[in-house]
Amino acid sequence: EAGVTQSPTHLIKTRGQQATLRCSPISGHTSVYWYQQALGLGLQFLLWYDEGEERNRGNFPPRFSGRQFPNYSSELNVNALELEDSALYLCASTSHGIMNFGPGTRLLVL
Amino acid sequence: EDQVTQSPEALRLQEGESSSLNCSYTVSGLRGLFWYRQDPGKGPEFLFTLYSAGEEKEKERLKATLTKKESFLHITAPKPEDSATYLCAFAYSGAGSYQLTFGKGTKLSVIP
Numbered sequence A: 001e002a003g004v005t006q007s008p009t010h011l012i013k014t015r016g017q018q019a020t021l022r023c024s025p026i027s028g029h030t031s032v033y034w035y036q037q038a039l040g041l042g043l044q045f046l047l048w049y050d051e052g053e054e055r056n057r058g059n060f061p062p063r064f065s066g067r068q069f070p071n072y073s074s075e076l077n078v079n080a081l082e083l084e085d086s087a088l089y090l091c092a093s094t095s096h097g098i099m100n101f102g103p104g105t106r107l108l109v110l
Numbered sequence B: 001e002d003q004v005t006q007s008p009e010a011l012r013l014q015e016g017e018s019s020s021l022n023c024s025y026t027v028s029g030l031r032g033l034f035w036y037r038q039d040p041g042k043g044p045e046f047l048f049t050l051y052s053a054g055e056e057k058e059k060e061r062l063k064a065t066l067t068k069k070e071s072f073l074h075i076t077a078p079k080p081e082d083s084a085t086y087l088c089a090f091a092y093s094g095a096g097s098y099q100l101t102f103g104k105g106t107k108l109s110v111i112p
Helices: none
Strands: A005-007 A010-013 A019-024 A031-038 A042-050 A053-057 A064-068 A074-078 A087-095 A098-101 A105-109 B003-007 B010-014 B019-026 B030-038 B045-050 B056-059 B062-066 B070-075 B084-092 B100-102 B106-111
Touching: A005 A087, A010 A019, A019 A087, A019 A105, A031 A074, A042 A064, A042 A074, A042 B084, A042 B100, A053 A064, A074 A087, A098 B045, B003 B084, B003 B100, B010 B019, B019 B030, B019 B084, B030 B070, B045 B056, B045 B062, B070 B084
Parallel strands: A010 A105, B010 B106
Antiparallel strands: A005 A019, A019 A074, A031 A042, A031 A087, A042 A053, A064 A074, A087 A098, A087 A105, B003 B019, B019 B070, B030 B045, B030 B084, B056 B062, B062 B070, B084 B100, B084 B106
C-alpha cells in the first residue's frame, strides 16, 4: 500500500507570494489533514477535509486555505506569504484510527 | 484548555542506558493517546495508540503506558538508531474524528 505523498519536497518563495502544496492520501482514504511544523512550535493543526468539504480548521488566518478534489487529493494554498510561514507542512490521512503522515513539504519564505 | 506537555525536551543516553519519556495531558473525553517517531526533515511515523488507563503496548525496545493523566514511553537498552524526536498526541471527542493535538516532542540522542 502506497503511503501519503506530497509535492513538492521543497519550495522557496519570497514574502508576499503565494504557495501551493499538494497531497495525495493513501488509496481509499477520504479524509486529509494538514499540519504546520515550525521550528520550536511542534505540529499545529491547520485544516481537515473530508469528502470534498472543509470540516475544521485550526487557529490560522484566512490566507491559509485549501481544497479537496473528487479523487480525495488535496491542495493547501498560502497567500501573502510571511517570513514566519517558513515551516514543514505535513499532510496525513487516517486508517483504522491511525493518522499516517506524508514526508512533508519544506517551505522557505525569504 | 486541552493540552499536552512532553518532558524532557531533549535527552542524551549512552547506548544501552534505559530511560523514559513523559507525556502529560489535560483533555476532556480522551479518544486516544498516540506516540510517533520523527526523524529530521521527515514526516512522523506511527508507533502506538493507547485508549484507556492501564493499557500498555510494546514494540522492540519501546513500551508505551497510559494513566489517567500521563503516558510514558520506556526505552530499554537503546541503540543509536533509536535517535529521533518522539512525539505524543491525543485525539479527543468534540474535535475532528482523528484530529490530533501534539506536544512539542522529546529529542532523543543515543550515543554509541
